[in-house]
Amino acid sequence: MPEFDIIRRYFQERTSPAPFVHVGIGDDAAVLAMNNDDELVVAVDTLVAGVHFPHSTEAFDIGYKALAVNLSDLAAMGATPAWMTLALTLPQADERWLSEFAEGLFSLAREFNVTLVGGDTTQGPLTISVQVGGVVSKGKALLRSGAHVDDVILVTGALGDAAYGLRLMQQHRKDIPDVCLERLNRPHPRVMAGQKLLGLATSCIDISDGFYSDLMHITTASQVGAIIELENLPLSRALSVDNMSYTDKYHLALAGGDDYELCFTVAEGQMQVAQTVLRELEIPCAVVGRITADQGIRLQSLETGDIKLDTLGYQHFS
Ligand code: ADP
Ligand code: MG
Numbered sequence: 001m002p003e004f005d006i007i008r009r010y011f012q013e014r015t016s017p018a019p020f021v022h023v024g025i026g027d028d029a030a031v032l033a034m035n036n037d038d039e040l041v042v043a044v045d046t047l048v049a050g051v052h053f054p055h056s057t058e059a060f061d062i063g064y065k066a067l068a069v070n071l072s073d074l075a076a077m078g079a080t081p082a083w084m085t086l087a088l089t090l091p092q093a094d095e096r097w098l099s100e101f102a103e104g105l106f107s108l109a110r111e112f113n114v115t116l117v118g119g120d121t122t123q124g125p126l127t128i129s130v131q132v133g134g135v136v137s138k139g140k141a142l143l144r145s146g147a148h149v150d151d152v153i154l155v156t157g158a159l160g161d162a163a164y165g166l167r168l169m170q171q172h173r174k175d176i177p178d179v180c181l182e183r184l185n186r187p188h189p190r191v192m193a194g195q196k197l198l199g200l201a202t203s204c205i206d207i208s209d210g211f212y213s214d215l216m217h218i219t220t221a222s223q224v225g226a227i228i229e230l231e232n233l234p235l236s237r238a239l240s241v242d243n244m245s246y247t248d249k250y251h252l253a254l255a256g257g258d259d260y261e262l263c264f265t266v267a268e269g270q271m272q273v274a275q276t277v278l279r280e281l282e283i284p285c286a287v288v289g290r291i292t293a294d295q296g297i298r299l300q301s302l303e304t305g306d307i308k309l310d311t312l313g314y315q316h317f318s
Contacts, residue, residue, distance in 0.1 A: 163256020
């Protein structure tokens with residue numbers, strides 16, 4: 001049973017609605033009422049050794065990434081991070097490992113003013129759960145559900161680097177481009193970009209599972225479709241210079257995970273404002289497509305016309 005069916009059938013359908021839940025299960029984070037003009041935005045993500053990172057990953061990078069992936073969900077909501085809790089399951093208490101892990105975690109926490117307020121420590125296979133809380137002005141959070149027909153679709157940064165880095169690592173290659181290792185081990189969450197997009201973007205999601213399936217969350221939640229110009233997808237230089245086939249490149253960009261970029265939509269009239277705002281933050285941003293009334297995502301290529309995702313090696317529900 002796919003992950004999202006499990007969530008819906010066993011959890012989403014059984015939970016009871018409550019007046020303080022403004023956005024519940026189904027977005028990058030929950031949005032909860034507070035007794036002032038703000039709302040509380042909460043997300044949690046778990047990293048399991050051997051599943052979400054190779055066993056060989058440095059402790060510093062594990063600490064850094066455990067917080068980064070969560071801040072990425074707050075970024076997708078446009079929230080300002082405030083606090084975190086840390087649930088840590090360790091095979092053993094290795095002091096050197098712990099010191100480096102904490103160094104990685106707190107280096108990012110300091111950058112975004114995140115205060116550790118609690119957690120849980122247990123023994124078992126290495127697993128790290130970080131929960132984060134942030135704030136956003138009431139009613140302003142960026143949601144997956146706000147995209148309108150004819151909105152323009154944009155993506156920050158570049159796609160596919162982390163997935164490419166992971167692949168090379170699994171092939172035991174020694175010549176992995178630095179940019180790929182950096183993006184795989186220390187993704188820098190687009191927190192400032194998310195905040196600047198408040199009141200500008202009509203929908204937003206962070207790209208954690210691959211551009212295609214994450215854009216699908218926007219189109220499903222917004223009950224629209226999308227058309228994507230394949231050649232406009234921002235591929236990094238690492239993917240462009242390498243002797244890589246067309247299919248392979250676009251497979252990494254569309255279906256590779258761990259990008260932690262933002263995919264968002266804006267009304268056409270706001271496109272230049274959004275681009276200017278991101279340029280001021282020195283964050284690259286590409287226009288990759290448009291929202292359509294036809295459901296589903298159409299991949300268009302200037303070179304070859306329409307492309308079927310399967311031809312790029314995409315496995316549904318893999
Ligand atoms: P993301 O990739 O943004 O972290 P996920 O794909 O992990 O989001 O989850 C999708 C949605 O389902 C989110 O709103 C998340 O909070 C919710 N969710 C995931 N697992 C559970 C669960 N076991 N119980 C309740 N809600 C869940
Ligand atoms: Mg997310």
